[in-house]
Amino acid sequence: MSEVKLEPGKMTKGEQTKAVILETALELFRERGYEETTMRAIAERANVALGNAYYYFRSKEHLIQAFYSRTHEERLAASLELLEREPDLQKRLLGILHKMLETIEPYHKFAGVLFRTAADPESPLNPFSADSEPTRRQSIAMFAQVLEGANVKLPKDLKEELPYLLWLYHMGITLFWIHDASPERRRTYRLTERTVDIVVKLIKLGSNPLMRPLRKAALRLVAELREADA
Amino acid sequence: MSEVKLEPGKMTKGEQTKAVILETALELFRERGYEETTMRAIAERANVALGNAYYYFRSKEHLIQAFYSRTHEERLAASLELLEREPDLQKRLLGILHKMLETIEPYHKFAGVLFRTAADPESPLNPFSADSEPTRRQSIAMFAQVLEGANVKLPKDLKEELPYLLWLYHMGITLFWIHDASPERRRTYRLTERTVDIVVKLIKLGSNPLMRPLRKAALRLVAELREADA
DNA sequence: GTCTATAACCGGATAGAC
DNA sequence: GTCTATCCGGTTATAGAC
Numbered sequence: 001m002s003e004v005k006l007e008p009g010k011m012t013k014g015e016q017t018k019a020v021i022l023e024t025a026l027e028l029f030r031e032r033g034y035e036e037t038t039m040r041a042i043a044e045r046a047n048v049a050l051g052n053a054y055y056y057f058r059s060k061e062h063l064i065q066a067f068y069s070r071t072h073e074e075r076l077a078a079s080l081e082l083l084e085r086e087p088d089l090q091k092r093l094l095g096i097l098h099k100m101l102e103t104i105e106p107y108h109k110f111a112g113v114l115f116r117t118a119a120d121p122e123s124p125l126n127p128f129s130a131d132s133e134p135t136r137r138q139s140i141a142m143f144a145q146v147l148e149g150a151n152v153k154l155p156k157d158l159k160e161e162l163p164y165l166l167w168l169y170h171m172g173i174t175l176f177w178i179h180d181a182s183p184e185r186r187r188t189y190r191l192t193e194r195t196v197d198i199v200v201k202l203i204k205l206g207s208n209p210l211m212r213p214l215r216k217a218a219l220r221l222v223a224e225l226r227e228a229d230a
Numbered sequence: 231m232s233e234v235k236l237e238p239g240k241m242t243k244g245e246q247t248k249a250v251i252l253e254t255a256l257e258l259f260r261e262r263g264y265e266e267t268t269m270r271a272i273a274e275r276a277n278v279a280l281g282n283a284y285y286y287f288r289s290k291e292h293l294i295q296a297f298y299s300r301t302h303e304e305r306l307a308a309s310l311e312l313l314e315r316e317p318d319l320q321k322r323l324l325g326i327l328h329k330m331l332e333t334i335e336p337y338h339k340f341a342g343v344l345f346r347t348a349a350d351p352e353s354p355l356n357p358f359s360a361d362s363e364p365t366r367r368q369s370i371a372m373f374a375q376v377l378e379g380a381n382v383k384l385p386k387d388l389k390e391e392l393p394y395l396l397w398l399y400h401m402g403i404t405l406f407w408i409h410d411a412s413p414e415r416r417r418t419y420r421l422t423e424r425t426v427d428i429v430v431k432l433i434k435l436g437s438n439p440l441m442r443p444l445r446k447a448a449l450r451l452v453a454e455l456r457e458a459d460a
Numbered sequence: 461g462t463c464t465a466t467a468a469c470c471g472g473a474t475a476g477a478c
Numbered sequence: 479g480t481c482t483a484t485c486c487g488g489t490t491a492t493a494g495a496c
Contacts, residue, residue, distance in 0.1 A: 014462060038487055049464045051490085060488070112350045119349040120342045121409045128409065176455075179351045179358065187457075194451055221424055225406075227417075244479070268471055279481045284473070286479095462496080469490075478481075 018056040021046045022070075025063045026107075034064075034110040061117055065125060067107070068114075072135050075103045076142060089150035090200045093166070096146055097173060097192050101185065104177070108185070111178045127171065140167045154207050161219050162203070164226065169199060248286040251276045252300075255293045260336065264294075264343040291347055295355055295362075297337075298344075302365050305333045306372060319380035320430045323396070326376055327403060327422050331415065334407070338415070341408045357401065370397045384437050391449050392433070394456065399429060 011019070024046040028037040039060055043050045057063050078099045086092050104111070117125045124131035144163040147154065154162065173195070177188045206215050241249070254276040258267040269290055273280045287293050312325045334341070347355045354361035374393040377384065384392065403425075407418045436445050 012462095017462080039489080040487075049466090051465075051492095052463055054489070055463075112352050116346050116350040116353075120346040121411075122342050123346075181351075187454075191455065224417075225421065247479080269473085270471070278479095280472095281474080281482075282480050288473095290472070464495075465493090467490105467492085470488090472486090472488105474485075475483085476481100477483100478479105 014056075017048065017052070021048060021053055021056055022063065022066050025057075026067055026070075029063075029067075029110050030106055034113040061123075061125065064114060064117065068125070068132075069135060071103050071107070072139070075100055076138065078103060079142065083145055083149055087149065087151045089147070089152050089203070090196060092146045092150055093200065094193065094196045096142070097170060097196065098189075100170065100174075101177060101188060101192070104174075105185065108177070115175065115178050136167070139170075140164055143167050143170070152204070152207070154203070155212075155215070157219055158203075158206055158215060161222055165222065166199075169195075244286075247278060247282070251278060251283055251286055252293065252296050256297055259293075259297075259340050264340040291353065291355060294344060294347060298355070298362075299365055301333050301337070302369065305330055306368065308333060309372065313375055313379055317379065317381045319377070319382050319433070320426060322376050322380055323430065324423065324426045326372070327400060327426065328419075330400065330404075331407060331418060331422070334404075335415070338407075345405065345408045366397070369400075370394055373397050373400070382434070382437070384433070385442075385445070387449055388433075388436055388445060391452055395452065396429075399425075 021042065025037070025042045028042055028045065031037075039053055040050055042063075043053045046053070057066070079096050082095045082099065083092065086095060107114070114125075117123050118127055120126060121128075123129070126132065127136060140163045143166040146166065147159065147162060173188065173192055176191055177185060180188045182188075205211060206218075251272065255267070255272045258272055258275065261267075269283055270280055272293075273283045276283070287296070308329045309326050312329065313322065316322050316325060337344070344355075347353045348357055350356060351358075353359070356362065357366060370393045373396040376396065377389065377392060403418065403422055406421055407415060410418045412418075435441060436448075
């Protein structure tokens with residue numbers, strides 16, 4: 001599923017070891033969940049000493065961070081093709097969200113821990129933190145691309161803020177997914193389909209010149225909240 | 231601040247011990263934060279054995295749950311008077327939210343941990359969990375009261391779902407508060423004032439007979455999502 | 461700079477005696 | 479109900495090998 005090539009030719013020994021440890025950890029996380037996976041077990045299956053695991057990953061949580069950027073990249077890659085091919089906004093958005101859900105599905109079992117640490121304002125894993133700024137920026141940029149290539153015209157003010165709002169929206173979907181215990185995550189898919197429809201309608205409605213005053217007011221509120229991210 | 235009388239006359243020895251442990255724990259949490267407070271330190275200052283602390287509280291997290299229901303009750307009490315006196319919906323809602331923010335303010339320092347555990351779907355602290363059902367129900371009931379005594383007429387379908395929606399809204403405010411590092415939590419207060427205004431306008435708009443189809447559609451979506459709480 | 465092995469520390473949690 | 483002893487696992491420290 002999430003196989004990653006460990007090309008020994010292109011990697012130093014250290015990079016290889018690090019990669020092996022990460023793969024092993026994710027494997028165990030998927031098998032048993034996060035809490036149930038001990039650092040000792042990871043080291044053992046990866047055939048390294050416990051101390052060595054800590055040499056490459058400062059803590060168990062840092063393994064999660066590595067996981068984050070990995071799935072994030074997978075997701076970007078998986079989305080590219082769609083973005084080049086599909087012009088319809090609604091289909092673009094829905095497609096992106098589906099790709100995302102597919103990418104993270106294997107990890108649903110330990111999603112709770114992910115989110116738990118992510119929700120802590122002190123944690124570097126917090127998606128609003130300075131630490132995750134690069135990933136966040138990339139992610140928001142992707143939503144900008146979703147809009148960019150679509151067959152819609154947006155007023156400038158909305159166009160600027162919308163990628164961020166869509167990113168927030170996708171975080172909301174993710175939050176729902178985490179709590180979704182339905183078979184095959186049906187509820188999440190249903191929610192996604194319904195809300196994408198609403199979101200697209202709202203975007204079109206909000207672009208209407210008549211809505212300018214309301215739109216301005218709403219965007220000002222959003223801008224204000226955004227400041228609080230720090 | 232959060233002094234609670236420990237009336238020995240009215241309590242069995244066990245209840246007393248339990249109360250002492252809880253008070254000591256909250257004291258230490260406020261002093262040093264959650265992570266920095268060890269169960270051993272709590273037991274020591276409370277003059278009980280470590281094992282005894284675990285006799286009364288199944289885990290360190292369960293101390294948080296006790297804290298929850300405590301502030302929850304304080305909040306209910308603080309809100310009662312307002313609800314009996316004020317007829318204007320907007321003022322009622324704003325007042326309730328202000329009371330809430332006041333009650334939790336002393337604990338802002340370890341609010342992160344609160345939310346972190348609360349966000350874990352597995353955790354009993356999760357506000358959507360079965361474990362927190364009693365508190366949740368009470369809280370939703372309070373929002374029903376906010377509507378009940380107000381000078382507005384609502385269509386039946388909306389009246390039924392709205393308390394839950396307001397509860398969700400207040401959770402959103404809380405989430406923002408957790409991440410709010412501004413002096414005196416100014417941002418949170420500003421956000422609250424602005425959004426309360428919007429919420430009340432939306433409620434009035436949504437009650438308009440012309441909005442019936444849209445309202446029905448929205449409420450159906452909400453009802454569907456609500457099922458997923460389990 | 462990469463890695464092993466081993467021991468130890470710390471704190472949450474549990475068992476079982478009294 | 480209360481205690482002591484113990485386990486368990488994240489984390490650290492050390493000392494040394496390639």
